[in-house]
Structures are given as structure tokens and as C-alpha cells.
Amino acid sequence: MQQSEVAEAVRRAAAGDRGAWDALVESFSGMMWSVATGHRLGPADAAEVVQTTWLRLLENLDRIREPERVGGWLATTARREALRLLAHRARELPAHDEVRLDREQAGTPTPEDVFLGGERDRLVSEAFARLPDRCRQLLQLVVVVSPPYAEVAAALDMPIGSIGPTRARCLERLRRLLATTDPAVDVRGAGGR
Structure with a gap:
């Protein structure tokens, strides 16, 4: 679907048009999977993420400010739902396993590791926020969602042919922004294809 068709489908779906909703599902389900x-x-958890993402869109359909960009909204929401599900699963400890909570065996990071990782993440996040919207959207899809x-x-x-070169330019721009705040932060490994 073209952006104008996507925007029209979102508006019609918000007005209750089942055919428009079905067109959105057909166009974006593959990306969400x-x-x-x-x-x-796994298949069951992936299905839960996709279903929850469609539910979130349905709940927010009349509040989408840029309906032509609903694909990016869906990708971001699916990523967040996947991460939420993974975090939830990580907190579950099977009762039948003999789990040792020994720090070294569990690989628990030291307080210093946690602080330095958080500081790096904060610097990258601040630099990312200073990128132009188009770069942020592209990097979020290509690097994070993939x-x-x-x-x-x-x-x-x-x-499709301009995605790689644009991604490279956006990453270079992010590197330059990071170099102005902290030259020790390295993002060279981000987004490789």
C-alpha cells in the first residue's frame, strides 16, 4: 500500500470499515511477525505479540496523528510488546529447576557494569533524540526491529535501494553526535546487515 492508501485505510478503519481494517492486517501482519x-x-509468543499489537492499534486507531506512518507505529509497538513479553518471561523461574542464584554463576553484572552500561545507554539515547525524524524512524526500524x-x-x-546508504549516513551522523559528547561511546557495531 502507498502512504496515501495507508492513511485512507486507517481513517476508514477508525470509522468502522471492516474492509479497511482487513487491508491493514493484510499489509502489515508480515512485518509484525x-x-x-x-x-x-516461539510461534505462540510471536502470535501473542502480533495479536496484542493489533489490539493496541484498535484501541488507538482514532488517535493516530500520522495515519500514513501506521507501519512504523505498528513496528515500534510490536517491538515493545516483544520486549515486554521477553522481560516477563525472564522473571519466570520454573519451579522444577534447581536454580542457583549465585552471583557469579548467574552472570549478574557488578554495580560498576550496570552504571557504565546505563551511562552509555543514556548518551546514545540523547544523541539519538537529536537526529532528524527520518533518521530516527529508519534506524529504529532497521537497527532495532530489523x-x-x-x-x-x-x-x-x-x-529499497536507498535504505542501506541512508542507514549508513544516519549512523555516521549518530557517531558524530556521540563524539561531541563522549568519544569513548562506540556505535560501529550497530545495524550491520
């Missing part, structure tokens, strides 16, 4: 399985979720380029091209309405 890709996001969910990209987080190494669906196939065809889905990124459709979600951002850009030629």
Missing part, C-alpha cells in the same frame, strides 16, 4: 520472530520468540528491507521500504515509503 518478522519483528516478533526477530526477537527469537525486518526485511522490503517492509522497511513500504513502511517509510522510500526506495
Whole structure:
């Protein structure tokens, strides 16, 4: 679907048009499954993420400010739902396992590791927020969500051949922003394809 068609489908779906809703589901379900399985979720958990993401869209359909960008909204929401599910699963300890909570065996980071990691994350987050909207959207999809380029091209309405070079320019811009705040932060490994 083109951006104008997506925007129209969102508006019609918000007005109760079942056909428009079905068109959105057909257009974006593959991308959402890709996001969910990209987080190494099994089929049942991936299905839960996709279903919850559609529910979130349904709940917010009349509040979408940029309906032509609903693909990015869905990708971000699916990523957040996958991460939420993974965090929930990580807190579950099977009762039948003999789990040792020994710090060294569990690989628990030291307080220093936690602080330094948090500081690095804060610096990257601040630099990321200073990027232009287009770069933020592209990097969030390509680096964080990592669906196939065809889905990124459709979600951002850009030629598939320009995704890689644009991603490289955006990452370089992020590196320059980080270098002005803390030269020790390195993002060279981010977003490799």
C-alpha cells in the first residue's frame, strides 16, 4: 500500500470499515511477525505479540496523528510488546529447576557494569533524540526491529535501494553526535546487515 492508501485505510478503519481494517492486517501482519520472530520468540509468543499489537492499534486507531506512518507505529509497538513479553518471561523461574542464584554463576553484572552500561545507554539515547525524524524512524526500524528491507521500504515509503546508504549516513551522523559528547561511546557495531 502507498502512504496515501495507508492513511485512507486507517481513517476508514477508525470509522468502522471492516474492509479497511482487513487491508491493514493484510499489509502489515508480515512485518509484525518478522519483528516478533526477530526477537527469537516461539510461534505462540510471536502470535501473542502480533495479536496484542493489533489490539493496541484498535484501541488507538482514532488517535493516530500520522495515519500514513501506521507501519512504523505498528513496528515500534510490536517491538515493545516483544520486549515486554521477553522481560516477563525472564522473571519466570520454573519451579522444577534447581536454580542457583549465585552471583557469579548467574552472570549478574557488578554495580560498576550496570552504571557504565546505563551511562552509555543514556548518551546514545540523547544523541539519538537529536537526529532528524527520518533518521530516527529508519534506524529504529532497521537497527532495532530489523525486518526485511522490503517492509522497511513500504513502511517509510522510500526506495529499497536507498535504505542501506541512508542507514549508513544516519549512523555516521549518530557517531558524530556521540563524539561531541563522549568519544569513548562506540556505535560501529550497530545495524550491520
